[in-house]
Amino acid sequence: MKVEVSFCKQLLTQDLFHWKKEKKNLHRKKKCFKSKRSRAKKMSQGNEHQNKVIVLFDGYSEVINDSKMLANCTCTLVKGKNTCTIVDTRTAWDGKQIVDELPKHGLSTDDITHVVCTHGHSDHVGCNYLFLNAKEHIVGRGISNKNEYRSIEDETNYPIDDGIYITPTPGHTLDSISLIVENSDLSSKPVAICGDLYEKREDCFHELIWVGAGSDSIDIQKKNRLRIAEMAGVIVPGHGPKFEVTAEILAKLKEQ
Structure with a gap:
């Protein structure tokens, strides 16, 4: 046992x-x-890497009377893999607001590598002077650094960074451009920062809003508005908050 x-x-x-x-x-x-x-x-x-699109200030426009209006542009920051781009720098009187806003996103004016202005009107280029360390200032299709100048060719995209590029979108002015941001934090489809190609979301339904804001070529602008809407998931317009491109908006644009 x-x-x-x-x-x-x-x-x-x-x-x-x-x-x-x-x-x-x-x-x-x-x-x-x-x-x-x-x-x-x-x-x-x-x-x-995911590109970040940050609207620093929403633009606006308001008609006061037949001879007077209030307006300022939407100002947008794009953080890419190797670049930091500011799009449309508002009026010359907005410098302090921009300088104060950038640190909230971990940046100073010296960290901006590219300044992109969708066209040359004064409410879109006013604070370009803040960004003297930028590699390029791009106003419409014109590219400059100090006293050196060149231009973006017609119908040619101009790369800024991985998934970030400029495409010509004439209409509001004949040298107008849009910044396209792919692989962003806002949408699975590209984000289009397009200045006054679109004034605001409301002009998708009321054509007189963008026509009344001025257009060097209504026909060309119509074509580019539809082209951008068909490719983009989100549009950042020139004078209003960003908005999603819906089936309803696309249908309205095709009717115009």
Whole structure:
């Protein structure tokens, strides 16, 4: 009887030893798997940069009477993989507001690499002087750095960064441009920062709003409005808050 008990204890001890060993091996494998999965996730995140579109100030426009109106443009910040772009710098009297706003997004005026103005009207270029460290100032299709000048060719896209580029969108003025931002935090489709190609969301339903704001070519502007709406998920207009491009908006634009 004593021999049988001793033998059973020995078997139990061996089983317990093997069980602990297997448990230890299983724990090691799980730890290794988690580590590999974590590294793979970090690598994936590192390869998928998301461009950030931040509207610093919403634009507006309001007719006071036949000879007077109030207006200022929408001002937008785009953080790319290698660049920081400010789009439409408002009037010359808005410098302090822009300087005070940028630190809220971890930036100063010296961190801006590109200044993009959708066209050359005074309410869109007023604070360009703040960004003298920028590599390029782009006003309409004109590109400058200090006293060097060149231009964006007709119907040619101009790259700024990964998934960020300028496309000509004449109409409001014949040299008007839009900044297109792909892979953004706002939409799965591109974001179009398009200045006065669109005044505001309401002009998708009331054509007289954008025509009344001035157009160097109504026909060309109509074509470009539809082209941008068909490609974009979100539009940042020249004088109003950003808006999503809906099926209703597309249908209205096709009617105009």
